[in-house]
Amino acid sequence: MMDSVLPDTSTNAIASSTPTSHPHSQPSLPQTLLVPKPEPFWDTHIETSDELDLYSEFNRVTELFHFAFGATNVVDPFGATNVACPEQTPLVPVPQELDSAAQPDPNSPSEDVLRAIVPVPPEQQDGAVATATVPRRKQSRQKELVRVMDLSPRDEAHLRETVRRTRLIYDSLRVLTSVEEEKRVASVAAAAVAAAAAVTTLEGCLPVDGSTGKLRRLRGDLRAASLMRERGLWLNRDKRIVGAIPGIMVGDLFLFRMELCVVGLHGQIQAGIDFLPASMSSTGEPIATSVIVSGGYEDDMDDGEVIVYTGHGGQEKNSSRQISHQKLESGNLALERSMHYGVEVRVIRGMKYEGSAAGSGKVYVYDGVYRIVDCWFDVGRSGFGVYKFKLWRIEGQAKMGSAILKEARNVRRSELDLNPTSADMANRKENVAVRLFNDFDDDRGPLCYEYLVRTCFPKFVFHQSGKATGCDCVDGCGDGCFCAMKNGGEFPYTLQGHLVRGKPLIFECGPFCSCPPHCRNRVAQKGLKYRLEVFRSKQTSWGVRSLDLIQAGSFICEFAGVVLTREQAQLLTMNDIPGLCASIVSVNPPLDISLDVSTMRNVACYMSHSSTPNVWVQFVLHDHNNLMFPHLMLFAMENIPPMRELSLDYGVADEWTGKLSICN
DNA sequence: GCTATCTCAACTAC
DNA sequence: CGTAGTTGAGATAG
Numbered sequence: 167m168m169d170s171v172l173p174d175t176s177t178n179a180i181a182s183s184t185p186t187s188h189p190h191s192q193p194s195l196p197q198t199l200l201v202p203k204p205e206p207f208w209d210t211h212i213e214t215s216d217e218l219d220l221y222s223e224f225n226r227v228t229e230l231f232h233f234a235f236g237a238t239n240v241v242d243p244f245g246a247t248n249v250a251c252p253e254q255t256p257l258v259p260v261p262q263e264l265d266s267a268a269q270p271d272p273n274s275p276s277e278d279v280l281r282a283i284v285p286v287p288p289e290q291q292d293g294a295v296a297t298a299t300v301p302r303r304k305q306s307r308q309k310e311l312v313r314v315m316d317l318s319p320r321d322e323a324h325l326r327e328t329v330r331r332t333r334l335i336y337d338s339l340r341v342l343t344s345v346e347e348e349k350r351v352a353s354v355a356a357a358a359v360a361a362a363a364a365v366t367t368l369e370g371c372l373p374v375d376g377s378t379g380k381l382r383r384l385r386g387d388l389r390a391a392s393l394m395r396e397r398g399l400w401l402n403r404d405k406r407i408v409g410a411i412p413g414i415m416v417g418d419l420f421l422f423r424m425e426l427c428v429v430g431l432h433g434q435i436q437a438g439i440d441f442l443p444a445s446m447s448s449t450g451e452p453i454a455t456s457v458i459v460s461g462g463y464e465d466d467m468d469d470g471e472v473i474v475y476t477g478h479g480g481q482e483k484n485s486s487r488q489i490s491h492q493k494l495e496s497g498n499l500a501l502e503r504s505m506h507y508g509v510e511v512r513v514i515r516g517m518k519y520e521g522s523a524a525g526s527g528k529v530y531v532y533d534g535v536y537r538i539v540d541c542w543f544d545v546g547r548s549g550f551g552v553y554k555f556k557l558w559r560i561e562g563q564a565k566m567g568s569a570i571l572k573e574a575r576n577v578r579r580s581e582l583d584l585n586p587t588s589a590d591m592a593n594r595k596e597n598v599a600v601r602l603f604n605d606f607d608d609d610r611g612p613l614c615y616e617y618l619v620r621t622c623f624p625k626f627v628f629h630q631s632g633k634a635t636g637c638d639c640v641d642g643c644g645d646g647c648f649c650a651m652k653n654g655g656e657f658p659y660t661l662q663g664h665l666v667r668g669k670p671l672i673f674e675c676g677p678f679c680s681c682p683p684h685c686r687n688r689v690a691q692k693g694l695k696y697r698l699e700v701f702r703s704k705q706t707s708w709g710v711r712s713l714d715l716i717q718a719g720s721f722i723c724e725f726a727g728v729v730l731t732r733e734q735a736q737l738l739t740m741n742d743i744p745g746l747c748a749s750i751v752s753v754n755p756p757l758d759i760s761l762d763v764s765t766m767r768n769v770a771c772y773m774s775h776s777s778t779p780n781v782w783v784q785f786v787l788h789d790h791n792n793l794m795f796p797h798l799m800l801f802a803m804e805n806i807p808p809m810r811e812l813s814l815d816y817g818v819a820d821e822w823t824g825k826l827s828i829c830n
Numbered sequence: 831g832c833t834a835t836c837t838c839a840a841c842t843a844c
Numbered sequence: 845c846g847t848a849g850t851t852g853a854g855a856t857a858g
Contacts, residue, residue: 307855385840388853395854423839427854435854436837443856462838478837484849486838496836496856516838525841 305395307433308404309446311453314412322412327778329413329429332394332401333804336428337718339390341666347383348661349645387422387524394428402430406442408455409510409535417567419807420530421523421717423458423516431532432456432514439478439497441504452500453509454538457557458530460516462486465546465554470569473513473536476546477501477553488548498553505538510560512536515568520575521715529715531567531807535560567807571715574808578697578713591769592617596694600769601713604702612700612708618766619693620797622728627792635791636679643685649675650687663689664719665784665801672799674788690721690799691788698723698812700772708772709811716806722781725798726768727761761798770800776813780806783814 317325394400402411411431426432433456434440441454459468463476464486477498482489492498504511513536519529540556559566581599590599591612596619602612637648643657644650650657652673660666663686675687683692697713716722763771773781782803785796806812 382842382851385852387840392853424853433855434837435852436839437855438838440855445857458838460838466838476838481837483836524839526839528839 305398305400305403307406309406309442310404311406311408311442311447313408314410317412323778325413326415327413329401329411330778330804332399332429333425334718335399336390336394336425337804338667339393340386340422341660341664341719342386343384343389344386345660345666347386351383352645387424391424391428400428400430406453406455408453409512411512414532416532416534416564417570417807417810418532419567419715419805420514420532421805423530426458426514426530431512432458434458437478437497438462439501441497441500443496444499451503452496453507454497454500454504454511455509456512456514457501458514458516460528463552464488464548465544465552468515470566471559473557475501475555475557477555480550480552488546488550488552491551492553494543494553501538501555502541502553505541505555508537510535510537511557513557513559517568517571519571519715521717523717529571531571533559533566533568534563570807570809574713581697581713589613591700592619592694595619597692598694598697600694601697601699602701603699606702606704609702612772616766618726618728618768620724620768621726621761622766623790623792623795624729624731627729627795628790636676637681639679639681639685641682643675643679643681643687647681649673649679649681653687657687659686659689660719661686663721664717665689665721666719668782668784668801670785671793671796672784672786674786676788676790678791688788690724690784690786690797692721694723694769696720696722698769700769703774703811708774710769710773711809711811712806713808715808716802718802718804720802722800722802722812723768723770725761725770725783725800726766727763727771728766729795730760730762773800773812773814775816777815779813779815780804780810781812781814 391400401413407430411429414429414431420426420431424435427435432440438458438460439454440456441452444450444452447453457475459466459473459475461468465474465476467474477492479495479498480488480490480492494502501511503509513533514530515533516528516530518527522529536557536559538555539558542554543551544554546552581601589602591602592600595617600617602610604610635648637643639647639649645656653669656666658666658669658672658674672690673687674689674691675681675685676691679685681687696716699711699713701709701711703709712722780803782801784799784801786799787793787796800814
């Protein structure tokens with residue numbers, strides 16, 4: 167289980183949040199136990215109010231994307247496409263001799279390529295207005311085999327955004343489902359206790375474990391996928407793409423197998439070989455498109471660039487034991503035919519990795535395309551015959567994601583032996599060392615600043631709000647507690663400490679609360695937990711990356727500086743001290759403050775700018791109650807693989823809420 | 831079209 | 845902490 171950021175779409179965030187979230191204006195709510203809902207959450211085809219809530223969340227993400235990624239070329243998840251047109255056809259049927267009739271229509275190349283990525287509902291194709299709330303029928307995979315080539319940079323960027331958005335929606339729905347399930351299970355359990363004497367039977371309407379009688383939670387990964395499938399939000403459904411999937415980069419990281427299906431990287435939910443079945447192929451032969459290498463077969467060999475992949479079949483049900491000979495059929499035959507026609511396959515590696523969200527501890531990494539160079543029948547360790555395929559990685563691709571993951575793991579382990587203070591920018595002030603890494607030149611600049619762990623506010627900030635308010639919880643905070651109410655009746659974080667969705671302002675528990683430090687409503691205040699590294703990058707001078715895998719929704723660090731009042735900031739700006747102005751991050755009205763990072767700073771100000779950032783700015787209060795002076799907390803917008811550069815979009819932050827911008 | 835079968839998931843309980 | 849059992853959903857095949 168874990169989470170994602172569903173940023174709020176309110177443009178005047180602080181102002182709009184004030185009436186409902188300020189402690190003093192909060193209507194008094196009964197502090198009694200929540201009344202459990204009698205109706206099941208997901209077990210009906212009729213949309214319950216909970217489901218509707220979920221859909222509105224989902225809509226909210228869409229709006230965010232319209233907002234954040236430019237209004238012009240955004241596709242509405244409900245089907246209202248408005249897409250860019252590439253100049254030339256990037257779609258080529260493959261292999262030519264297999265399907266020569268499938269030449270793309272030269273008159274509509276753009277629709278063709280984009281429809282391969284973004285499903286277009288039939289009603290829209292007819293020119294009718296798409297009905298936003300009616301789920302479409304599930305769309306099956308199609309048979310046309312294509313390769314996407316020569317995308318213009320503009321299309322590539324657009325399709326990358328489509329993938330990013332799809333993944334954000336997936337992760338959001340996944341987390342919302344698990345949060346809802348968590349609540350439902352808790353409330354039903356409470357109801358069961360309350361109704362123990364009354365012997366109210368709940369059988370038949372709730373998933374209950376047959377053997378133990380305990381409540382089962384629905385799986386968020388599956389639920390998110392099926393919600394999206396019902397609405398035609400899976401990508402690459404109406405073309406079988408051979409080779410790279412547009413918008414997916416080598417090294418992209420997935421935390422659930424189901425997510426691979428949603429983006430179209432691999433269409434099989436469990437099977438390792440994905441292929442166009444013989445019955446759908448123009449030549450009557452199956453063609454493989456992707457494989458997952460998870461080490462599930464005892465005869466696999468994996469050296470990274472070269473893989474010996476075992477075909478499927480012959481295993482005992484629900485076990486990995488070979489109990490019979492494999493046959494050259496379905497996926498096995500597809501790999502053999504792909505070799506024959508020289509069709510490359512995508513390779514996704516599944517590996518156990520620290521920081522995985524799944525109970526299995528696995529992550530999935532896209533490692534690029536491979537060519538099948540050999541195929542033979544062999545006797546495996548079990549004594550039964552297996553098919554083996556030798557795969558070579560095609561040259562000229564970005565470094566393998568799985569290799570980067572392993573390297574990062576090695577660096578982390580070797581770090582333990584090193585003196586942690588040697589190049590710790592933070593001078594042991596953070597929970598973990600912040601490394602400085604520069605193999606480009608001798609610049610050690612970041613070491614020259616005084617390290618500021620958290621933002622310094624003027625003293626009056628702590629006094630102005632008058633009587634401090636907090637919760638009275640003796641143990642961890644629970645539903646309905648005062649601090650939950652301040653956050654609109656729910657906690658902003660999951661039990662695992664991930665942001666559920668972006669909000670205008672988050673109220674964490676603070677010194678005026680009686681709850682203990684392990685309370686679920688204390689996350690960002692606990693500071694850094696990932697091993698960040700400030701490194702020299704040729705393109706952007708300095709950058710920040712992490713040695714650890716960062717899950718979407720995780721807190722990364724504060725954007726720390728010294729807060730100046732508007733008067734102070736203006737004074738400094740008017741005096742025009744060279745170099746100073748560029749290092750002031752101003753938070754304009756309604757916040758009306760500026761952050762000075764010219765003399766004291768933390769790791770955050772080395773993050774580079776991107777219009778497609780992977781880090782999100784979230785306002786958080788924890789050590790005082792002054793709404794005008796929130797902490798700027800940075801959370802991961804997506805799953806960030808180790809060693810990938812972190813980036814922020816200061817411009818978007820400026821638009822969506824706090825008017826965060828750099829003056830220069 | 832329907833159903834049965836297959837599957838390098840994911841979770842929970844032991 | 846491993847593993848065995850359970851549930852699960854999509855695609856394929858008949």
